[in-house]
Amino acid sequence: MRESRKRATGVVAVLLLALAAGGCRPAAPGQADMDPARLQEAVVRYESAVAWLLGADQAELQACWTEDREDFARRLAACADPACRSDALRARLAELEGWQADHQRIDGLALVPPRQELLAVLAPEDGAAPPGLDRRPPQALDGVLVHAVADPEHMGLAVAGSGGTHVVVFDAELGNQDGHGVLQELAGTRVPVRVHGHLATAPDGIDNFDTARCRRVYRLPASSPR
Numbered sequence: 001m002r003e004s005r006k007r008a009t010g011v012v013a014v015l016l017l018a019l020a021a022g023g024c025r026p027a028a029p030g031q032a033d034m035d036p037a038r039l040q041e042a043v044v045r046y047e048s049a050v051a052w053l054l055g056a057d058q059a060e061l062q063a064c065w066t067e068d069r070e071d072f073a074r075r076l077a078a079c080a081d082p083a084c085r086s087d088a089l090r091a092r093l094a095e096l097e098g099w100q101a102d103h104q105r106i107d108g109l110a111l112v113p114p115r116q117e118l119l120a121v122l123a124p125e126d127g128a129a130p131p132g133l134d135r136r137p138p139q140a141l142d143g144v145l146v147h148a149v150a151d152p153e154h155m156g157l158a159v160a161g162s163g164g165t166h167v168v169v170f171d172a173e174l175g176n177q178d179g180h181g182v183l184q185e186l187a188g189t190r191v192p193v194r195v196h197g198h199l200a201t202a203p204d205g206i207d208n209f210d211t212a213r214c215r216r217v218y219r220l221p222a223s224s225p226r
Helices: 002-021 036-054 059-077 082-099 180-186
Strands: 117-122 139-148 156-161 164-170 192-197 199-201 207-209 215-219
Touching: 036 059, 036 082, 036 117, 059 082, 059 117, 059 215, 082 117, 117 180, 139 164, 156 180, 164 180, 164 192
Parallel strands: 164 207
Antiparallel strands: 117 215, 139 156, 139 192, 156 164, 192 215, 199 207
């Protein structure tokens, strides 16, 4: 666990530096770009690096990361032509580049500004109520991170967007996972994010993210709607 926390602390620092930099590095001039087969290999390497940083002994986190990898695999499988596959693979590399050590990053690869960048993978929270019985399909909500305090049933780190404010991690759960740190750093900064997970209805009728299930948080470009 101590080693996992050391890795996670490093990831938080790298991600915050990447946020300040605001995008991917430009391609080095004169270097050939990758063919789709090599792009696929690069994605596997980048995804494996994220898995290592999350901790090989963290079974629940690994299961949540597998959900994310499977989501991308479905998007890639939906491509009907090589150009679509190439674009999807480049976008995936851009999403994960902030998690790569300098020596792991691929020089000369032309990456467009990322449509989204992975910030955190959250496992089910310790002590959370069992997952809801409604089993609604997973959803993704866009907004900015805030600390919700107005409603006793609705207090914690939340995503606030056009559809309302939805808790992602409740106050009593904050600090239970290393991934909470980078999200707390962004609360109140107006950095747009997208939260993937399952919604559960609180007793007051407000939908919060089900903290007994996986959640994944991506940073969106600054031009995204807030």
